[in-house]
Amino acid sequence: MESLIMLVVFVVGLGLMALNARNIKRKWESWPTVDEYMNKYNPSKGRGISCCKCGSHQIWESGFEKDGSDMRIHFCKQCKTYLYRTSR
Ligand SMILES: [Zn+2]
DSSP states (O other), rough: OOOHHHHHHHHHHHHHHHHHHHHHHHHHHOOOOOHHHHHHHOOOOOOOOOOOOTTOOOEEEEEESTOSSSSEEEEETTTEEEEEEOOO
């Protein structure tokens, strides 16, 4: 009986983890890709990507939701606006 409970807890836990991962991915995918961002905000190529809010060229990158994530999000260091996503 106890092992059955453990199994149920385990399966439910796995389900929640998968659900959570899917939600994070969906949230990440709501940001534009770098190409979409460039087309929308930086149509003049060659000058580098800049922030669509403050115009800063200081754009930093981090993992989305957690540091080591392959889902990367790029943000303006100056005004802390999230700008676009890339994956690695
Ligand atoms: Zn900015």
